[in-house]
Amino acid sequence: MFPLSEAKIGARVRVQSMDVDEPVNQRLLAFGLTPGADVSIVHVAPLGDPIAISFCSQKVMIRRCDAARVMVEPLSN
Numbered sequence: 001m002f003p004l005s006e007a008k009i010g011a012r013v014r015v016q017s018m019d020v021d022e023p024v025n026q027r028l029l030a031f032g033l034t035p036g037a038d039v040s041i042v043h044v045a046p047l048g049d050p051i052a053i054s055f056c057s058q059k060v061m062i063r064r065c066d067a068a069r070v071m072v073e074p075l076s077n
């Protein structure tokens with residue numbers, strides 16, 4: 001497992017756990033980002049923050065510091 005913040009553009013990963021602050025956790029849960037969700041890294045801003053991720057047929061921007069607290073594992077091809 002590794003943090004979502006370390007995934008490269010184009011990577012497909014599965015969320016294993018989330019240890020983010022409560023307001024951020026509620027927002028991510030409302031979007032559908034839960035443990036077990038498959039996520040693709042779509043884009044990283046030029047200065048490295050934020051990160052655009054795609055899951056559940058939607059794209060969401062997440063701050064790198066929050067992505068560092070979401071643990072993921074790579075999906076098998």
